Amino acid sequence: MQPDSAASAWHAHLVDDHKALRDLLTQIEDALHTRSVSIGEVGALLGELGDRLVKHFTLEEEGGYFVEALQHAPRLVAQANRLLAQHPKMCTQADQLVNLAAAPASTDTWWAETRERFLAFKEELLRHEREEDGLLQDAYHQDLGSHD
Numbered sequence: 001m002q003p004d005s006a007a008s009a010w011h012a013h014l015v016d017d018h019k020a021l022r023d024l025l026t027q028i029e030d031a032l033h034t035r036s037v038s039i040g041e042v043g044a045l046l047g048e049l050g051d052r053l054v055k056h057f058t059l060e061e062e063g064g065y066f067v068e069a070l071q072h073a074p075r076l077v078a079q080a081n082r083l084l085a086q087h088p089k090m091c092t093q094a095d096q097l098v099n100l101a102a103a104p105a106s107t108d109t110w111w112a113e114t115r116e117r118f119l120a121f122k123e124e125l126l127r128h129e130r131e132e133d134g135l136l137q138d139a140y141h142q143d144l145g146s147h148d
Contacts, residue, residue: 013059014059014060014065017056017059018056018129020052021052021053021056021129022126024045024048024049024052025049025122025125025126027045028042028045028046028049028118028122029118029119029122031045032111032114032115032118033115035111039101039107039110039111040101042101042114043098043101043102046094046097046098046100046101046118047098049094049097050091050094050095050097050098053090053091053094053125054091057087057090057091060084060087060132061084061087065132066080066083066084066135066136069135069136069139069140070139072139072140073138073139073140076135076138076139079131079135080135083128083131083132083135086128090121090124090125090128093121093124094121096117097114097117097118097121100113100114100117101114
């Protein structure tokens, strides 16, 4: 089954949002790697990430990201609920990164610790997004078995 055109347009909007989120993650990673901006500017980027995540997750939750997919594949409800439950945790982690920028201990320690924590966060977030994408693919591209 394929999603209807309204769902397809909404999904295209979400894909654009995913791209903007990935671009911001890359920008932050580059800033932490090259130390080409101030700690305050990194803090502002991390704050932007936190804001974007809240909006992104709200878009997924209120926009019915999984609703139509789960109508096609109710077997995926537990997986969808597990993924949705991760949203608050990731927003909290993003806030904790912002708090690091608010009170750096020593400059070298701050850059190393913030980069390490950011990279772990980025990896977790991207894994989460891949799992969400996989859930949608499973819902819409399920094997129809002998009815093919």
